[in-house]
Amino acid sequence: MIDISNMVTFQQRHFKTLKSFLLSSDIHGYAARDTLDALLVECFMRPDNISTAGIPLSNRAELMRDLLNYGFSNPTEAISLETLSKTLLKSPSSITKASREQFGVSPMQLLKQIRLQQVQNLLTDPEQQQQLGTLSIHAIAKRFGFTAPNHFARDYKTMFGENPGQTFSREKA
Structure with a gap:
């Protein structure tokens, strides 16, 4: 059945x-x-009329759509939860709760993952690197709001299982 x-x-x-x-x-x-x-x-x-976990699905789905749209539209910006809250016109606790329920991570972690994915995409695309004039790992990381090289490298390795240099060198070969 x-x-x-x-x-x-x-x-x-x-x-x-x-x-x-x-x-x-x-x-x-x-x-x-x-x-x-x-x-x-x-x-x-x-x-949209089905609800789960106390938050109507339509409200949560709309909030998460707005969060994802923000992340993909502004991948070069690191943002605070307070600023994100003002941008999305929702409370920090609502954003955090919905993000954890929907994606299993905080909204800030989700936005960082989006930015890291954008870094990986650019590291694997030499043509786009040429077009943007970002020919080094540092320049690419900086372009997506990562200003601390050690933190960036750690987060990248945690997400992708290799350091950014390995991704970059593999694509150059």
Whole structure:
């Protein structure tokens, strides 16, 4: 027997957003690819009227969408929770609770992961490095808001299992 509670529903309104995004002429780069991935996920979300964990799904989904959009739209900025709260017009505790429930990490960790992913994308794309004039690991890390080289290298290795130099050298070879 099929358990209906586990089924997803195609969300027409999210599909319209996805379609307009795909038809726009300014889609390029990794941020666009990440936004496209997020929109595809939204097309198959559970219906908005279902709630879980005390927060209506529609409110939590909207907040997490805004958080992800912020992260992908501003990958070069390290931001404080207080500033993020003012930007998203939600309390720090609401953002933190929703992020931990949805992604299992704090909003600041999530934003850092987005920035680290952007670093990895650029480290593996010599053509984009040339276009942006970021030909060193330090320049790439700095471009995405990482100003402390040791902390950056530690966080990168924790997330990807190798240091940034290994990723960079592999792509140069």
